[in-house]
Amino acid sequence: MAKLNPMQIYKLLPRTNCKKCGMTCMAFATRLVLREVSLEECTPLTEPGYKEQLATLQELIAPLLTAEETGIKLDEEICSGCGNCVVVCPVDAKSEPDTAYGKAARTSETVFRVENGIALIINLSKCRRFPPDRVNCRVCEQGCSAGAIEIW
C-alpha cells in the first residue's frame, strides 16, 4: 500500500480551518488517511482555485481503498524512548486511558510500552490494522519523529 501521511494531505487542503467538515483541516487529514471521512466532505475543495489540489488529493487517496497485507516494525536501535507512540495509539488510550494524557504506559495492556529506555510492541494483535478493525491507522508511525516505526 502506498505510504500516505496526514501531513501530505494537510498541505493540499484549503488549510482555513473553516470547519465545514465538522473539524479542523489537520483532523480531517488524519481521518481521511484512516478512511473515517471522505474527501467530498471538504466542500471548499470544489470552489474555484482548488482544482489541482483536489485532483492530487484524489490520486493520493486512491490506493487507500484497497488495503490488504500489513505489519508494523519498530527499530529498537533508533528508538529514543520518547513515548510518542504510546500516547498517540488509540488502542493504548482505550487500554490505559492515562496514556492519552501523556503518561507512561505501566500495564501490560497497551500496544506499545517503553521498557528500559526503548519502546516495545507488547500486544501487536491489538493494533487496529489487524482484524477485526482493519483500519488504515498510521498515527504511531506518524508520531515517531525518530523514524523508528515502519508500517506496510
Add this chain to the structure above:
Amino acid sequence: MKDTVCCGCSLFCDDVCVKVQKTELSSLGLCGLGHGYYEAVISSSRLNSPLLRASDGKHTPGSMDEALDKAAELLRRSKKPLLFGWSTSPNEVIQLGLEIARSVQGVFDSTASLEYGTLLQHGLVGGEANKVSLDEVRDFGEHVIFWGANPAESHHRLASRFAVFPMGDKIPEGRESRTITVVDIRETESVRLANHQLVLKGGDADIEILSALIHELEGTDAAPPDQVAGIPAIEFLSLGKQLKLADYVAVFYGNGLLHRPQTEATLPLLTKLVSTLNTEKRRCTLLPLIAYSNTIGAVKTCLAFTKQPFAVDFASKPPKPCSALDNIVSGDFDVALSVGVDALGFLPRPAARALQKLPLISLSSLPSLTTNHARVVLPTALTGVEAGGTVNRVDGETLTLKPFQSPPKGVLTEEQILTQLLQRITDSS
C-alpha cells in the same frame, strides 16, 4: 518496581518506575536518556571511595575523613575559592553550597550563568508570559512553537507528555487539536513533528522571519515579499493566519536561538512576537528549554539566598554579582570546588583550561574529566535514587525526590558531604 522521579533532564518525569537488582536495571516509561541516567547505579565505573592525589600525581584511595579534611583545608586556606556546578543537585545541596561560599568568602556560580544569563539580560524570565506550567501547555497549548529548540533530541518526552501529543482540558483530540510549528536552521527530528516546518536559510534568518511575522500579526497593507529567509510567502502567511486564529500559543526556544552571533537581536524580537500575540483573547507563553536538570532550582535557591540568580562574590558584604567565568579565565581563583556537573567538560575551552590548573575538589558519582584532574574526589550518592531533596522542573514546578535505596558502602550524599565540609570549615575558624 519502585515509583521514581527521573533526574535525567529538566523534565523530571514522575510517572516512571525502576527496579534495581545488583547488576540489573529495569525501567518502565523512562526514555533512553533517563534509563541511561539510572544505569549509573549498576555501573562498574561508579566511584566508591574518596580519592586523593599523591605527590607523584596519581590518585590513591583515602578515607572519607582524610578527604574531607583535605578539602576543608584547601577551601579554608584559599584566598579566592570558586564553588561551581550545582544544577544537577537538589536545592538543599545548593543551599549548603551557598553557605559554604559565604563562610569561605568565595564565589558561588552555577552552570545557569551560561545557560540562563542571556535570558535574564533580555527579560525573558519573570513576566506573565514566562509564568507557565507544562501542564498548562498540555491543557491549552493549541498552537505550539519550537524555535531553535529540538526537544525530540534534548527533552525526549516533552512532546509526548506536554507539548504535542497528549490530550488536555481544551485539547480534546491530542495531536489533532494542536498546530505545531518548528523553526530551525537545520532539519532536526523535531521538524518532523510539525505542521509548519520552517527550515530557515541565511545567517540573519531568525531576525528576518521574526520581523516578518510580527509585521504580519500587527496587520499590514503592504504586499508580502515572495519569500523570507528561504520560506515562501504562502508558508509564513498561513502560519500568521493560524496564529491569529489560536486562543493559546506556547513558545519554546532553545540553543539554536541562544548561542548564536545574532542572539542579541533575535531575543528582543522573540519577546516582541510573544507580546504581540498576547491579547485580551489570546494567551501566549514563552519557556526556554534548558538542559541541566535543576538549573531552575539553582537559580531560585541562589536568588533566595543572595538576591542574585548566579555568579555571586561573597568577599563583599552584601555579596555582589560577578562574572565568575571571566574570573576563571583571568586566573583569579586559587581553588575550585565542583559539584555534580563535570565543570571541565562543560565550561568553554579557555575557562576549562584555566580551571584545570587549579587544585580541584570534585563531588561526583561517576568518573569525569573533572574527577580525573581533581586533587580530592568525593564520591556521591545518585540523586533521585540514593539521595533525595527538592528540585524545580524547567517550568519552575517543585518536585520532591525520594531516595529508594542506600548508596554503596563508603559513598555519602552530596548533602552529607557538604554538611560535614561546612562543619569542618566553621569549626576551625
